[in-house]
Amino acid sequence: MALVDVIEEELIESASLYAPSQTIAELIDSRLQEIPDKDLREWVNFVLTTGFEADLACSASDISVINYTGDAGYQGGDDCIIDGYSAMLNLLAKGGQIHCNSVVSEIVQTPTEITVRCTNGHIEHGSHVLLSVPLGVLKAGSITFSPALSTQKRFAIERLGFGAFEKLIFQFENAFWRTVDNDVSGILIKGHPVFPYWLDVSASSGRPTLAAHVSGPQALALAKLDDDVAFDMAMSALSSACGGVPTVPVEWHRTNWVTDPFSRGAYTHLPPSISLQEIHNLSQPEGRLLFAGEATSTERFGYVDGAYVSGLREARRLTGGRPVKISISA
Structure with a gap:
């Protein structure tokens, strides 16, 4: 629909003129006032709103105009991974040790080590823990931290949006x-x-x-x-x-990611008046506890590659900044 494409392009180009608190829903509404035909106005509103909400997995009234247009999108079309994401995950996990049915319930730090406790009684000790659970799991408070996470970290978890x-x-x-x-x-x-x-x-x-x-x-x-x-x-x-x-x-x-206890939703977005600083705050380590996942990627939050690159970032942190390369072979 040519009119919808024109309006969407105009919205994105004019985003810098709006306050951080203004939403996509407000911007759409202001632009629709220029369309006199009621039926056409309703249809354009439906198409635009559906498109924006599909991108961000949340209500158009929870999407900041400035934050939406700051999305670091790639050019070109979309592709699907052959055999789905499980094929990629299986390759990445090849040779690793995965403990099934071991749901993490508590992470405890001391000056000398960090301990992970699971609901089935399984316990792991180590020098560091890299936590990459979805933001929805952090919001749900499914994992207890001792000592408690910093106020800055808890505010980031609370303020960032996690859509459906x-x-x-x-x-x-x-x-x-x-x-x-x-x-x-x-x-x-x-x-x-x-x-x-x-x-x-x-x-x-x-x-x-x-x-x-x-x-x-x-x-x-x-x-x-x-x-x-x-x-x-x-x-x-x-x-x-x-x-x-x-x-x-x-x-x-x-699918039902909303009720899945290991996701509690889809992916991260920035609500009105919330800045990338909150994502940066979420990405920062606290003692021996490191954080990864799409919600910690300031450039690619909400995307699979953002989660992937965040893992490489934390691997470099653990190895003292040395380059990290993951080689995948079938």
Whole structure:
């Protein structure tokens, strides 16, 4: 939609004129006042809001204009990792020692060592601990620290935003949403409370597949629904958008990162009036305890590569600043 693209570009270009407290929602609203046609105004508002919320995994009213436009995005299109992120994780973990079913409950520092205690009774001692749990886990207070984290660190955990982003994926026997005249790459359903935004991901999956991208307020609403209700609501949404769904999915899957105790959400964002200084504060070591993860990356928070690079940063810190290279071979 050309008008939406023009407005989005204008919003980004004018961001520096706005105060740190002003939000994307306020900026969209001010720009929409210039569109006299009510139906067009509502549609543009829906498309813009859905797009911004999908990027940041939170409500447009919780997105600072300046912080959004400061995102260090890369040029070019998107790609998918062959066989998914698990393939990359398996390679990184190759040769390492992983203790399964060992949920960390406490980290205790002394002048000479640091100890990690797990809920199953497992205990590890070492010279340092590198903690890379998601910001949502830190916000939930799932891990006890002794001594307690500094006030600066606790303020950073509290002030930074941690959004919600879920996917519901349907695989079908055929791509009924496509026609000879309409080879769509996605579906937008204005006004739907949970499933307004669908993408055709058939190319990466190898089968006719639609994925609902559910972010911000909609993702929080989805997290409260059981599987049967979520399935029926998603099918109803597609039926209304496509004039009926001729068949049930051959397979389907949903995520629920919001309620997962090991994530408690999606990824980090900067709310209005919150600066990158909070991310810097979160990244700083406290004694023998070091911090990594996307929430500690001032340049790439919210991105996988931000988490990856933060691990290299802390490895350099542990090795006295020497270059660190991770070699991955299948």
